[in-house]
Amino acid sequence: MSKLVLHGYWRSSAAYRVRIALNLKGVAYDQVSHDLRAGEQRSPDYLAIAPHGLVPALQQGNTVLIESPAILEWIEAKWPLPALLPGSAEDMAIVRAMAALIACDVHPLNNLRVLNDLRTRFQASKDQVQHWVHHWIGEGFTALEKMIAQHGGAFAFGDAPTMADCYIVPQLYNAQRFKLDLSPFPRIVAAGEAAGQLSAFKAAHPDVQADAGQG
Template sequence: MIRLYDYYRSSASYRVRIALNLKGLDYERVAVNLLDNGQKSDEYRARNPQGFVPMLEIDGAQLTQSLSIVNYLNCVYPDPPLAPADPVAAAHVRAMAQVVASDIHPLNNLRVLNYVTDVMGHDKETRARWYAHWVHEGFEALEQLAIRHGGAYLSGDLPGLADLCLVPQIYNARRFDIALDAYPTLVDYDARANALPAFQAAHPDQID
């Protein structure tokens, strides 16, 4: 049994759901409600000391951090691959994924946004400007990388690592009313990926 602990709107969890779907793997989903601080419960922290989602229980292991989980899945279940075989092309795909996973998302996840308002005392307008600034800074660079290195999908000939990072970030940007007009290449790649069943099934609106 593969068991995924996740929150339906968590970008990191959304990435892993897409990866599991692309690999054709059946899994049981265990909801962890971030709004109720379910990730901070003693029961959950006993499994994942960091208290983040997602966490994947698979093959007797408890795996954390979304890109580490995706890498494991790609190693153990290599077909279809989530990155090109060519080392240079694969490096570009990983770099585009990291623009989202390392540069945009960590500054805009729920715990950081709550800290901006609840601890630092900033108002909702300042919080919104903070969110928008980091999305635009990351997307400006990613748009150019996509033009240079994208193929049929952002990850190349097949949907993969860069796409499964892009799609949740575009979803969140739209939730927060971020204008995407300056990023037509990213919007196009998002639409291409979201036309695929693996991405559709992972969408937060499809999660109970």
């Protein structure tokens, strides 16, 4: 079996999710960096691999998977243990909902291409962009805080890391980078801190990637 290659970027939270999941499963992979700020994700060579021109893409031989939710589901199916989804259908749906809250409702509104469009197309100032980011992360975190209060234990769901933590930890990183006040979200912060103690999460952190600081 050919080795996995993760196409990403050190500060991409979507690529960060995939690194966490692979690390939790103990799956070896190589990384290829594409500097998003330099537009390398839109180079012809990369578009031949990933036609959407975004990271991450996960490549194994001639197979290329795109979009982090699909990639994480594939990882879970391919390497079932340790499980990133709980046992019952209801609990799986709750964990997937936590993940989707980040992947669908929060992250798309504060990723690089949206923020760049605010700056260029609408001439948004630095303060206006930061207000935008704070608003949408805050909206999502307000709902997520309630879900963790209901379903969380040591981690976002129960007492073991799940797919939800793979999404929450990178979004916390983004929130801190944009200087969002996290005091209204103590359960999210606690879940993130618990996950951050695990070696799988430490090894996935943007600051320790080979391309850290690029762009």
